[in-house]
Amino acid sequence: MASEMVKKAKHDDMISNLPDSILSLILSSLPIKNAVSTSILSTRWRYLSAALFNLDVDFRLFRRSPHIKSFTTFMDKMLFFRSEGRIEQFRLYHICISEIDDSRVFGWIFAALWLGVKEINMVFAGKYINIPTLLTALLFTSKSLVRLKLDMPFLMTVPIHVRLPSLKTLELRSVKFEDDDSIKRVFAGCPLLEDLSIFDCDLRNITCLKISNPSLTSLTLVFIDNLKVNSFSSLAFSIDIDLPSLVYFKYQGFTKINYSALHMPSLVRADVKIHGRICLTREIDGLVELFQRIDNVKSLHLSINAEALPYLSHKSFAAFQNLLKLDIMDWRNAYRGRGILQFFEFSPNLQTLVIYKVSSNEAWLPMEKVPSCLVHQLKEFKVLDFDDQSCLFILVTYILKNAAVLEKLTICTSKVLMPREELKIIKQLLSLPRCSNKCQVTAF
Numbered sequence: 360m361a362s363e364m365v366k367k368a369k370h371d372d373m374i375s376n377l378p379d380s381i382l383s384l385i386l387s388s389l390p391i392k393n394a395v396s397t398s399i400l401s402t403r404w405r406y407l408s409a410a411l412f413n414l415d416v417d418f419r420l421f422r423r424s425p426h427i428k429s430f431t432t433f434m435d436k437m438l439f440f441r442s443e444g445r446i447e448q449f450r451l452y453h454i455c456i457s458e459i460d461d462s463r464v465f466g467w468i469f470a471a472l473w474l475g476v477k478e479i480n481m482v483f484a485g486k487y488i489n490i491p492t493l494l495t496a497l498l499f500t501s502k503s504l505v506r507l508k509l510d511m512p513f514l515m516t517v518p519i520h521v522r523l524p525s526l527k528t529l530e531l532r533s534v535k536f537e538d539d540d541s542i543k544r545v546f547a548g549c550p551l552l553e554d555l556s557i558f559d560c561d562l563r564n565i566t567c568l569k570i571s572n573p574s575l576t577s578l579t580l581v582f583i584d585n586l587k588v589n590s591f592s593s594l595a596f597s598i599d600i601d602l603p604s605l606v607y608f609k610y611q612g613f614t615k616i617n618y619s620a621l622h623m624p625s626l627v628r629a630d631v632k633i634h635g636r637i638c639l640t641r642e643i644d645g646l647v648e649l650f651q652r653i654d655n656v657k658s659l660h661l662s663i664n665a666e667a668l669p670y671l672s673h674k675s676f677a678a679f680q681n682l683l684k685l686d687i688m689d690w691r692n693a694y695r696g697r698g699i700l701q702f703f704e705f706s707p708n709l710q711t712l713v714i715y716k717v718s719s720n721e722a723w724l725p726m727e728k729v730p731s732c733l734v735h736q737l738k739e740f741k742v743l744d745f746d747d748q749s750c751l752f753i754l755v756t757y758i759l760k761n762a763a764v765l766e767k768l769t770i771c772t773s774k775v776l777m778p779r780e781e782l783k784i785i786k787q788l789l790s791l792p793r794c795s796n797k798c799q800v801t802a803f
Contacts, residue, residue, distance in 0.1 A: 413446075413447055413448040413450075414437075414446060414448065414449045414450065414451075414471070415448075415450045416434070416449075416450065416451045416452070416467075417451075417452040418451075418452060418453050418454045418456055418459070419452060419454055421456065422454065422456065427456065427458045427459065428458070431458075431459060431463065434467055435463075438466075438467050438470035438471060438474070439466070439470055441470075441474060445474050445475040445476070445477075445503070446471045446474045446475070446476040446477075447476070447477050447478065448476070448477065448478040448479075448480070449467075449468070449471040449476050449478070449479050449480070449481075450479075450480040450481075451464070451467075451468075451479075451480070451481045451482065452482045452484070453481070453482065453483045453484065453511075454484050454485055455485055455486060461488070461489075465490070465491055465494055468494060468498075469494060469497065472497050472498065472501055472503075472504075473497075475502075475503040476501075476503060476504065477503055477505045477506070477525075478504070478505060478506040478507075479498075479504065479507050479508070479509075480506070480508040481509055481510065481511060482510040482511065483510070483511035483512070483513070486512070487512045487513065488511050488512060488513040489513065490511075490513050490514075490516070492516055495515070495516050495517070495518065496518045499517060499518055499521045499522075499523060499545070499548065500518065500520070500521065500522045500523070501523060501525075501526075502522070502524055503525060504523060504525060504526050505525050505526060505527050506526075506527065506528040507523075507526060507528070507529050507530070508528070508529075508530040508532075509531055509532065509534060510530075510532035510533060510558075511532075511533060511534065512533045512534070512535065512561075513534065513535065514535045514537060515531075515534045515535065515536060515537060515541070516537055516541075517537060517541035517542075517544050517545055518544075519544070520544075520548070521544045521545055521547065521548025521549075522548055523548050523549045523552075524550060524551065525551065526549045526551065526552055527551055527552060527553045527554065528552075528553065528554040529549065529552060529554070529555050529556070530554075530555075530556040530558070531557050531558070531560055532558040532559065532560070533558070533559060533560060533561070534560045534561070535560065535561035535563075535564065536560060536561065536562055536564055536565050537564055538564055538565055539565045539566060539567055539569065542565060542568065542569065542570075543569055543571075546569075546570055546571060546572050547571075549572065550574065551574055552572050552574055552575050553574060553575060553576050553577065554575075554576070555570065555572075555575055555577070555578050555579070556578075556579040556581075557579065557580050557581070558579070558581045558583075559581055559582060559583045562582075562596065565596070566596060566597070567596070567597045567598070567599055567619065568580075568596075568597070568598045568599065569599040569600075569601075570598075570599070570600050570601070570602065571599075571600075571601040572602060573603060573604060574604055575602045575604060575605055576604055576605060576606045576607065577605070577606065577607040577608075578600070578602060578605055578607070578608050578609070579608075579609040580609065580610050580611070580612065581609070581610075581611040581612065582611065582612030582613065583611070583612075583634075596617065597617040597618065597619040598617070598618050598619065598621070599618075599619045599620045599621075600618075600620065600621045600622060600623060601620065601622045602622065602623050603622065603623075603624060603625060604625055605623045605625055605626055606625055606626065606627045606628065607626075607627070607628045607629075607630075608623060608626055608628070608629045608630070608653065609629070609630040609631075610629075610630070610631050610632070610649070611630075611631075611632040611634075612632075612633070612634060613633065613634055617645075618645075618648050618649060618652060621649075621652035621653070623652070623653065623655075624655070626653060626655055626656050627656060627657050627658065628656060628657070628658040628659075628660075629653045629656045629658070629659050629660070630659075630660040631649070631653070631659070631660070631661050631662070631663070632661075632662040632663070632688075633646065633662070633663040646663070650679075654678070654679050654681075655680075655681050656679065656681065656682060657681050657682060657683045657684065658682075658683065658684040658685075658686075659679065659682055659684070659685050659686070660686040660688065661685065661686065661687055661688070662687070662688040678704075678705050678706065678707055679705055679706045679709075680707065680708065681708065682705075682706040682708065682709055683708060683709065683710045683711065684709075684710065684711040684712075684713075685702065685706060685709055685711070685712050685713070686713045686714075686715070687699065687702075687712070687713065687714040687715065688714075688715050699714065700730065700733075700757075703730035703732045703733050703737075704730050704732075706732055707731065707732050707736070708732065708736055709732050709736055709737060710736055710737060710738045710739065711737075711738065711739040711740075711741075712737060712739070712740050712741070713740075713741045713742075713743065714741070714742055714743070715742075715743040715744055729761045733758065733761050733762055734761055734762065734763050734764075735763065735764060736764070737758070737762045737764065737765055738764055738765060738766045738767070739765075739766060739767045739768075739769075740755075740758055740762070740765060740767070740768050740769075741768075741769040741770075741771075742755065742769070742771065743771045744771065744772075744774075745770050745771060745772050745773060745784070746772070746773040746775070746776060755768070755770070755788065755791065756791055759791050759792065759793045759794065759798070760792060760793075760794055761794055762794055762795055762798070763794050763795055764795055764797075765793070765794070765795040765797075765798045766795070766797050766798060766799065767798065767799050767801070768798055768799070768800045768801070769801045769802075770785075770788055770800070770801070770802040770803075771803060772784060772785065772802065772803065784802075785803070788800065788802045789802060
């Protein structure tokens with residue numbers, strides 16, 4: 360009986376019957392702690408776990424763990440004494456653990472680069488890191504790297520010669536830039552770069568963030584902490600962008616930054632979020648300048664304080680002639696409805712409008728003249744997180760009354776509404792008069 364159970368168990372063990380290549384693929388998709396634990400199953404599994412090509416190392420899993428020594432020994436053997444095979448991905452989430460010194464971790468990164476790693480994604484949380492100069496030199500001269508993501512507070516010392524011939528994705532978070540020339544060298548040394556993201560980096564050592572690259576198609580700039588940018592203490596800091604192939608541009612930050620040049624002739628989509636109130640003349644001028652540099656977009660995702668929009672018409676703002684789709688997110692202080700309606704005047708060919716969390720403390724007032732875009736162009740209108748604010752009802756009523764070619768109105772009610780309130784709102788929306796006979800109203 361016992362022998363029959365053993366035979367049945369062997370027969371049912373389909374995982375062990377898989378080839379090594381498939382098993383290695385499965386193990387490489389697991390966090391390193393789980394992958395290493397399979398080494399106790401058998402000699403075969405021990406060799407498989409030592410030949411992983413995707414390494415996902417999360418120090419948080421080893422905090423106060425009794426297995427730290429076995430983990431570090433495993434990492435040393437896998438990276439320092441690897442006999443064959445390259446590393447495809449090396450993902451590291453680092454926190455301070457007294458049993459693991461930084462020099463050992465840097466050694467693992469050295470080894471991964473030496474083994475021809477294609478993707479490095481490193482997060483160092485909680486402290487300022489001093490990266491060895493030799494490591495940064497190797498990092499910025501890797502022939503194999505395709506994706507590089509660094510989320511770590513360290514001074515990015517860039518070597519004189521940057522050679523990243525295969526790099527397509529570069530993401531920098533919390534990094535402190537050394538100087539203007541070092542940034543130029545990084546972008547100049549990435550001839551195939553397609554996707555660049557800079558999140559809340561320390562820019563106090565530079566006067567101009569110059570980004571020039573012929574192959575870049577996606578750019579994300581996020582400035583959250585205004586103390587990390589020179590422009591908030593002076594007007595010295597500026598942004599200079601020359602990206603002829605750029606298709607997508609995301610900017611999140613403040614309006615007090617100078618744009619010495621923004622050349623993005625191929626831009627199709629833009630995502631703009633401006634922090635804080637916009638009330639000073641200099642801030643209005645900054646917003647106008649930004650809009651003028653992206654006025655060729657077809658799709659715009661916008662989140663700003665809407666009280667600034669009425670001032671744009673007095674600044675000779677050029678219209679978004681190519682804009683077809685506008686997403687308005689978290690639009691506060693909507694200036695009696697004029698904020699959104701004002702944008703129709705800037706967008707004569709707008710066909711789709713989506714708004715989310717738009718609010719006003721005052722009654723909304725319609726414009727004296729109905730924008731021609733609203734009458735002749737708008738085909739789809741969507742409101743997300745619709746609640747019982749009277750200002751929203753007025754806006755929807757106004758658009759339904761004047762949008763002659765509107766084909767679709769979609770209302771997604773707020774999750775905070777009680778079922779009875781939601782049903783009441785839906786009934787009211789469905790009963791509103793419509794200028795367009797083709798308009799279908801969907802509310803849920």
